[in-house]
Amino acid sequence: MTYIEKGSTEYIKASLALFFGGFVTFAILYTTQPLLPIFAKEFHVSAASASLTVSASTGTLAVMMLVAASLSDQTGKKNVMMMSMLLTSMLAMAMAFCPNFISLVLARTFLGMAAAGIPSLAMAYVAEEFHPAGIGKVMGLYISGTSIGGMAGRILTGVLTDLFSWRTALFAIGAISLLLSVIFALILPAPRHSVKKPLNGKTALRAYAVHLRNKPLMALIVLGFLFMGGFVTLYNYIGFLLSEPPYSFSQSVLGFLFIVYIFGSFSSVYMGRKADLHGHALVLSISVALTALGAVATLVPSVIAKIIGLSLFTFGFFGCHSIASAWIGERANVNKAQASSLYLLFYYLGSSLAGTAGGYFWTHLHWLGVIAFIVTLLLLSYPLIGYAHKRLE
Template sequence: MTYIQKGTKQYRSASLSLFFAGFVTFAILYTTQPLLSNFAREFNVSAPVASLTLSLTTGLLAIVMLVAAALSDAIGKKKIMVLSMVCTSIFGLLTAFSPNFITLLMFRAVLGIFIAGVPSIAMAYVTEEFDPKGIGKIMGLYISGTTIGGMTGRIVTGILTDFFSWRIALAAIGVLSLIFSVLFAHMLPAPRQFAKKMLDWKTACAAYKAHLHNRHLMALMFLSLLLMGGFVTLYNYIGFLLVEPPYNLSQTLVGFIFVVYLCGTFSSIYMGKKADQYGRSFILKISLGIMAGGAILTLVPPLMIKVIGICIFTFGFFASHSIASAWVGDTAVKYKTQASSLYLLFYYLGSSLIGSIGGYFWLHFHWLGVICLISVLLMVGYPLVFLDQKGVRITQFNKPGEEPVKRKVN
């Protein structure tokens, strides 16, 4: 097989284009999160109804990812990703011109359908096209794009809304995303390992069934659910804590807490490289420990200590996510795209389900309850790393230039 090799022009071009893909997808996905109160006031709807602008998008995203994976095998991964990014950018721009709330919801629903084309395929593209020796770093670059995109979508939208309006903010993010989408289409190399297949839903269903019966893959799937559930729970309710006494922070200052996503941008690349060097299992265990330590540190009252704790927690989460997502592609011998889609399905289910359950712990047990929930999730997730070690395919590299040899560890 001919892989995209580190140090080549194609490698640099593909790396940057995958960063653009992550940025566009998550910048537009989370643009409405800081605007919920604005929507409630302008369209005269309740807060739960206003939140549909985000939950409707992520819900459809999780479902459509499974379909997008099957389509990519018939049409091609690059074509699906380009279509996804361009349409996502266009509909993201159109949301700025929504005349009423129903129209806004419709645009956001369509966004959820089109956004699914990137996260369901990007990981499979990386594992198939890049030299296996550098997959961890490349996956880290893609995930760093998602962290910066998610951060930008929240912070820049809030700032532009304060100075102008939410419509200007959404339009600006939409235009920027469209520019990045065009660059992505031009820069990403066409898949070399792509062999066009007829669209066969029976085969696709069989692929998902096979993955669901693979205990090693399912360990990673449930780990993603627990990790994302804990991560979203912390960020969902930290704002409630910080606007209360003794902190009394403004919503603008609370919004800037997302700057700590930069810790995730660094950790996804740095720890991805360490995983390539020392082994995924070992670094993943360390990353889970970092998450737990950061979460517990947020229980200390001083604000600065809490912010440091959130930084550490974020560092550990994105490190864990980048390693686990790369491991999924390597563990799935066949149907890698469907494996990546299932991983992300569990990932977003964790966001939706556990993120909501965390509200119960906040209401009844305050911040201590939230951290206890997160700690339990991490304790449940830790043994899954051990479960995934037995029988998992390991890539053994020989002398430089030689093909990797796959072997089993019992």
């Protein structure tokens, strides 16, 4: 069977479709992140409670990805991804009509369940369908879609909230996502390298058990928790910091801060390509260092310094995610969808658990406590990278 080769029409269509998949998922998944200070005031809840509108989605998404990966063995990766995007978009539109905080969190919980199809299967689709020599770059293209989607969703949320309301903003993002979901369904090539299997619980558990017994691979998988936990924690609570005096930024300005995601779009491709050339461990270690340095730079009171720190932090994080994703895709010799799902299980559990835990550090230790928590998570990644490099490379 032939792979999707660089330069072909299929390559262009598949790359664009995967870009849209990442765009839609992350535009919707984190669209409430810049709204956390508004939710805290409007619904009279704490910062940690407001963060549940993010954590509830990522937590259920983390668990449902395990189901989506096994479901795809029976119904096909494209079908599951397509239905995931369509349902997520429609739920995002419906979310605008939630009457209170509890219903909003419940809606976000169901949205997380629906959104599981894309992140759990896009990585496996890339690993199976594209030529192995270019996996790092293509994975970077998909992840660049996630970064641009996250950026666009947050900026649009901020602007529309200031102009109209947060409800109008959520509905508009859902409608745009629905259109992109239809395009995705029309242009993504059907998988040719995956074999449909009957849905069997024991078979699925055995597929995951293979990876759980692979300690070097699990070291890479756990990295997802540390990377995403730190990333979401910073972006969850920087809005609280910058909405307070002496900054007192408006919702539009807070939204536009997420334009630094463009550095993530660049780094996911650039660092992925560098990892293909110079080795995963070296480039991943450099990316972690850049992420930590960016986080520390946000401690400087100057707004300019904070924006530079955010830019460096985002550049480093997306490099980390791109390299770890590609490394797992290459080293999982069997059951690639399940390997990707395990990585993303830890990745989104980091978003959910660490992202909410960061509220404790914000409440009790303010911004210094938040950054100390993030840097600690990042430093814990180094022994895992070293162990995986020693056993896998």
